[in-house]
Amino acid sequence: MARVTELLVNGGWRRVDVAADRTLLSVLRDDLDLTGAKFGCGEGQCAACTVLVDGVATKSCLTKVSAVEGKRIVTIEGLAPEGKLHPVQQAFLDADAMQCGYCTPGMILGAVSLLARAPNPSEAEISSGMNGHICRCGTYPRVVRAIRAAAGKGGRA
Numbered sequence: 001m002a003r004v005t006e007l008l009v010n011g012g013w014r015r016v017d018v019a020a021d022r023t024l025l026s027v028l029r030d031d032l033d034l035t036g037a038k039f040g041c042g043e044g045q046c047a048a049c050t051v052l053v054d055g056v057a058t059k060s061c062l063t064k065v066s067a068v069e070g071k072r073i074v075t076i077e078g079l080a081p082e083g084k085l086h087p088v089q090q091a092f093l094d095a096d097a098m099q100c101g102y103c104t105p106g107m108i109l110g111a112v113s114l115l116a117r118a119p120n121p122s123e124a125e126i127s128s129g130m131n132g133h134i135c136r137c138g139t140y141p142r143v144v145r146a147i148r149a150a151a152g153k154g155g156r157a
């Protein structure tokens, strides 16, 4: 069976030795101890597992690890590498856009990806751009406020 032995995660090459058909989510969590990406539904319906792949929000529960070999993977752990929060993280904190926090890493990475393609989104664009991110705690209005506040503040993806 084909194996994957290296992944580019959060700016560095990480050695792994995993079956090519494993999901990216399971490799991140179980092999690389990057547990920020969450297992929610496991079938593409909640976006709790969202990470960035070449800057694009990607559901890691549906992504085979072989599909991201050599691509730039960013997890929530990689968004503030020098300990300084990414503007979207800061905006979520400032707007109190979390409750239990389970959906929050995926929400933040989804918002980073959204702002990369629409730097100043309207409320309607935020709603449609974040469609699919499920929050059982109902923080949606505060998430929209946070993304509006982060708009135009830049930040890496």
Ligand code: FES
Binding pocket: 038, 039, 040, 041, 042, 043, 044, 045, 046, 047, 048, 049, 050, 059, 060, 061, 062
């Ligand atoms: S865990 Fe991936 S979409 Fe729900």
Ligand code: FES
Binding pocket: 097, 098, 099, 100, 101, 102, 103, 104, 134, 135, 136, 137, 138, 139
């Ligand atoms: S803050 Fe609890 S699921 Fe979103």
